[in-house]
Amino acid sequence: MEGAAGAADAGQEDSSPAAQESARAEDARAEDEAGSAPARAAETIPRVVTxxxxxxxxxxxxxxxxxxxxxxxxxxxxxxxxxxxxxxxxxxxxxxxxxxxxxxxxxxxxxxx
Structure with missing residues (x-):
């Protein structure tokens, strides 16, 4: 029975506070990367010194x-x-x-x- 319970737990997401915080941080990183691509591109353009x-x-x-x-x-x-x-x-x-x-x-x- 323990094997079935273990398998059921393995299929569920970890609901501990640390796991939730990690998931939120991952989501925020994904949003940052998607939303700030133009800003990041502008930062990487070198200033031309004539x-x-x-x-x-x-x-x-x-x-x-x-x-x-x-x-x-x-x-x-x-x-x-x-x-x-x-x-x-x-x-x-x-x-x-x-x-x-x-x-x-x-x-x-x-x-x-």
């Missing part, structure tokens, strides 16, 4: 660096610092005549006059 955008980023870093170094040189309050700041700001003016930091460059140049 040479142009890389050049702009590098130029931006260089432009900020020139202004920052000029500002630091001015803050030394020495003749050498003022000469170095003017050289950096003139370099900035040649390389970035209409750069994003052109107004700051002009303001710093006014301080040196």
């Amino acid at each position: 040479p142009d955008s890389a050049d702009r980023a590098a130029a931006s870093v260089h432009e900020r660096g020139l202004i920052l170094r000029a500002r630091v040189a001015i803050e030394t309050h020495t003749a050498f610092g003022y000469v170095e700041a003017r050289r950096l700001l003139e370099t900035h003016a040649r390389q970035y005549p209409r750069g994003r930091l052109a107004r700051e460059r002009e303001a710093l140049l006014r301080q040196l006059r």
Whole structure:
């Protein structure tokens, strides 16, 4: 008789809390996989970095660096610092005549006059 009861139990699903939780987790995973395929596909598409955008980023870093170094040189309050700041700001003016930091460059140049 035990064999028949065992066979009947084997055909039924395990109704323990752990088994129910496992089944719910499996169902949730299946829904996630079905529902988020487009989102997952969008995440896997690599961002294209064009040479142009890389050049702009590098130029931006260089432009900020020139202004920052000029500002630091001015803050030394020495003749050498003022000469170095003017050289950096003139370099900035040649390389970035209409750069994003052109107004700051002009303001710093006014301080040196």
